[in-house]
Amino acid sequence: MARERRRLDRPREQMLEAAMAAITENGLAELTMAGLARRLGTSGGHILYYFGSKDQVLLETLRWSEDRLAPRRRELVGRAAPARERLAAYVDLYLPTGAADPRWLLWVDVWSRTIAVPELRETQAELDHGWHLDLVRLVEDGVGAGEFAPTDTGAFSVRLRAMLDGFATQIVIGVPGVDRDSFAGHAMGYADQTLSIDS
Known part of the structure; x- marks a missing residue:
């Protein structure tokens, strides 16, 4: 007898929570529509009704994850603390916790x-832009307070985040010999050099 499919109270949010839980437990390779449906006690068709494709499930799960992290990022950028301390906290939040x-x-x-799916770029760019704006705000605060040397804050953000993206990719895929703390140190070394911060 077929298992009864249950109705979800908050279908999209519950699906996104389940997708993130599946990725946390088993990695992306194990995330399938059938597996996600089993986890939720619903059907693959029900999931596709809300998202349309696995690409959209992944993209919306990423958006959901970033939306949950954004208040923490904004709080650390705006807190009453020295700008360099806030910048170090930003770098720490940006980088993966580990492989x-x-x-x-x-x-x-x-x-x-x-x-292969160019329409994903718009949402990815939108999520990335939030990190950019908060970093620009942080550096502008530091410049305004006299803690950082005047600089092109937009260009600094682009360069620092490109560095962090490269470091993050190596961390998350588990490149042998990679050390998260040393990467964070490299990023802050670049910031110190560019912004003329006393070590």
Whole structure:
């Protein structure tokens, strides 16, 4: 006898929570529509009704994850603390917690899928832009307070985040010999040099 399919109270949110839980437990390779449906006690067709494709499930899970992290990022950028301390906290928040960090697994997978699915780029760029704006705000605060040397804050953000993206990719895929703390140190070394911060 077929198992009864249950009705979800908050279908989209519950699906996204389940997708992130599946990625956290088993990685992206194990995330299938059938597996997600089993986890939720519903059907694959029900999931596709809300998202349309696995690409959209992944993209919306990434958006959901970033939306949950954004208030924490804005809080650390705006807190009453020295600008360099806030910048170090930003770098720490940006980088993966370690190999197979589920949020970063999603970022890397979505990046790779934009080659074949260009429409994913718009949402990816929108999510990335939030990190850019908060970093620009942080550096502008530091410049205004006299803690940082005047600089092109937009260009600094682009360069620092490109560095962090490269470091993050190596961390999340588990490149041998990679050390998260040393990467964070490299990023802050670049910031110190560019912004003329006393070490």
